[in-house]
Amino acid sequence: MSIDNTLFLELVEAAIQSPSGHNTQPWKFALTADGNMKVMPDYTRTLPATDPSNRELLISVGCATESISIYAASKGFSVHEQPENDAVIISFTESNKATDKKLSEAISTRQTNRNSYNGTKISHEAIGLLKAKGIMFYENGTHEFAIINEHIETANNIQMNDERFKQELKQYMRYCENDARKSGDGLSYDTLGVPSIPVFMRKSATALSLNASMQNRFNSKKIAGSSHFIVITGEDTVSGYIDTGRRLMRLLLKAETLGIACAYMNQPCELSTVRNMLKTALSIDGVPQIILRMGYSSRTPRSHRRPTTSFIE
Ligand SMILES: Cc1cc2nc3c(=O)[nH]c(=O)nc-3n(C[C@H](O)[C@H](O)[C@H](O)COP(=O)(O)O)c2cc1C
DSSP states (O other), X not given: OOOOHHHHHHHHHHHTTSOOGGGOOOEEEEEOTTSOEEEEEOGGGOOTTTOTXXXXXXXXXXXXXXXXXXXXXXTTEEEEEEEETTEEEEEEEEOSOOOOHHHHHHTTTOOOOOSOOOOOOOOHHHHHHHOOTTEEEEETTSHHHHHHHHHHHHHHHHXXXXXXHHHHHHHTEEOSHHHHHHHOOSEEGGGSOSOOOOHHHHHHHHHHHOSHHHHHHHHHHHHHTOSEEEEEEEOSSHHHHHHHHHXXXXXXXXXXXXXXXXXXXXXXXXXXXXXXXXXXXXXXXXXXXXXXXXXXXXXXXOOOOOOGGGGBO
């Protein structure tokens, strides 16, 4: 069946709530002549220093694709996704059963929560609900958890000595809420899980804190209160990245329905040498694409999005 413009706009609205590296929102959407939906990468929104091969950009496109599928399922459509180079064509069939309702509701509340977590462990039952293909859970206190922690520190040391990386990060920092709202993208200061300080001090405080020793100190506090690290593996191909994004999105939404907070500790995946070292150290088959920490915490303010119409082609 072909979808109408009203449903198309609802689906775009759901898709753009998805996570993306530095909140770049690197996706575009089109309603095709035959009434399908096309999800495309937006290569004007790349991060050359952080993500030179557009790996994370395509994972973000996968996240948006999964949000569309989940939202459509909750409205009673079954969906079929067909890759077309680095885009995805989604076709819809009316079904008499709405599914994924809880996950769909979580689309508008999910957030990346960079606060410190409170040390509460996620139950085995909840882990059982979150488990899926290519998603590994490592509990705080285990040898593997310590290995991941070491690799985060190693990668952080490299990134914090890379001026291009730091410059790119600063470019996406939004120090005051007004600027964040106006740009509709980037990393609002209020979502960083750092103590609130007056706006006029934020830029210089951030510049001073962007060094290996301070970032490692912040990270270790945040990691200490986390219950688990999660490693998502996937293939190093365009379709592998999109598939990784889809599994990531579903995991994040499931966690949201269970009241579990998630944040990225992705540094080792962003540097191919460290990523290979981690793969070997953990003795895993797949290639690590995403690392999350999970646990329990109070919520942070939500991040902003650009206007829905700016994503439509
Ligand atoms: C592929 C990918 C990589 C990401 N990497 C990081 C990261 O290294 N550090 C981080 O704090 N957040 C990371 N994020 C989270 C984004 O910054 C976040 O999704 C964005 O700011 C929007 O906020 P939201 O998730 O709360 O909607 C990543 C997200 C994606 C999809």
